[in-house]
């Protein structure tokens with residue numbers, strides 16, 4: 001995971017003047033060691049210009065699905081195709097061709113009306129259910145905090161979307177490995193979402209959406225530093241933080257001058273348009289059960305040593 | 321006589337129930353029960369609840385680990401002198417060991433702060449699934465040829 005190519009210069013190379021503000025101290029070191037990086041989004045600065053949305057598309061276009069048509073007929077009939085290939089320019093929700101979009105809300109808070117723009121994409125959870133519950137090994141969390149779906153392997157079963165508290169991954173039918181296996185009977189394409197520009201980060205360049213933003217809305221850095229900065233920022237504006245503890249902790253921290261409950265109530269939600277609701281740690285039970293399964297063999301050994309169940313063998317062969 | 325390991329019925333049943341629940345909750349990790357209407361059968365809706373089946377898989381995996389640990393101890397300290405593993409037994413013990421090993425890796429990966437590389441994640445998942453399918457096929461074949469016994473009495 002270590003990457004010797006990452007230097008402060010390469011990370012800064014792509015940034016314009018003043019761009020250094022988006023890079024917290026320690027980022028280069030952390031990236032080099034494959035440590036967990038997080039992003040901070042200062043919502044008080046976002047003007048909703050959409051530059052980041054277009055930069056994301058441009059930078060990631062080569063990863064977008066190129067489905068072959070006609071699609072294999074699906075069995076059973078209830079399996080619906082998800083085809084965004086004719087609607088690639090939709091930019092007001094998440095799609096396989098749009099991994100980032102801007103939500104807008106007008107909310108009243110503290111006697112003022114705030115217009116808040118919220119760039120939305122995958123949160124890159126610290127213990128992501130999409131990766132933990134993917135049965136096929138297609139989705140994984142990398143040491144630097146990036147959660148990524150491997151489009152060579154994904155079968156498009158959409159489970160990651162079902163278990164994601166924000167329903168982030170989006171399906172495109174007609175691409176990927178399933179076409180080579182049992183296209184009629186298993187799988188339905190590939191799931192797509194923000195991969196936090198893994199190829200850029202690997203080379204020490206900040207993600208495209210961060211680089212392009214004229215307002216320096218986003219900051220990237222080692223998670224601890226980002227959390228610290230988020231709190232300081234929230235304090236300075238008497239604001240609120242989202243993403244630090246949601247779903248057990250994410251690597252995307254939003255700081256807003258208005259409470260997230262109000263934003264959640266004001267934004268347009270629905271398919272491809274995630275909310276900003278409170279989210280418990282979806283993997284908490286499993287985290288505890290894993291501890292139980294460490295103790296289980298100990299109990300088994302103890303039972304064996306104590307001779308409990310030694311009689312599990314039928315002494316008498318004829319017993320039935 | 322050769323068709324069953326000389327374990328008590330009770331033990332046999334616990335093992336079979338444990339493995340069956342693991343097989344079903346494991347298969348339910350693939351989004352197939354909903355697609356193929358099985359989760360639509362009244363009373364089987366839980367098969368499409370990924371979190372529920374995942375937790376069930378963890379719980380029964382813990383049971384299986386306890387059971388296997390107990391059997392290992394009993395085997396090495398008591399049974400080994402009287403019983404010997406059959407060929408089919410050896411094969412299934414090997415497959416089970418692989419399944420348990422990859423399952424443990426998967427559990428470790430799912431703990432907070434643990435990251436496997438994408439390639440490693442894929443190998444672990446495919447191996448777990450592949451070994452289970454192999455074990456299933458092996459078990460069915462051995463049952464058909466009436467060689468179900470893992471172990472038999474030494475002469």
Ligand code: SF4
Pocket residue numbers: 045046047048049050051052053102117119212213214215216217218
């Ligand atoms: S580029 Fe910056 S200011 Fe413009 S919408 Fe994106 S985050 Fe907001």
Ligand code: SF4
Pocket residue numbers: 122123124125128129130131147163164165166167168169193
């Ligand atoms: S936000 Fe959803 S898709 Fe992104 S890492 Fe978390 S669970 Fe996965």
Ligand code: SF4
Pocket residue numbers: 055056057059060099100121193194195196197207208209210
């Ligand atoms: S990090 Fe990269 S992939 Fe993710 S939204 Fe930004 S530009 Fe798109």
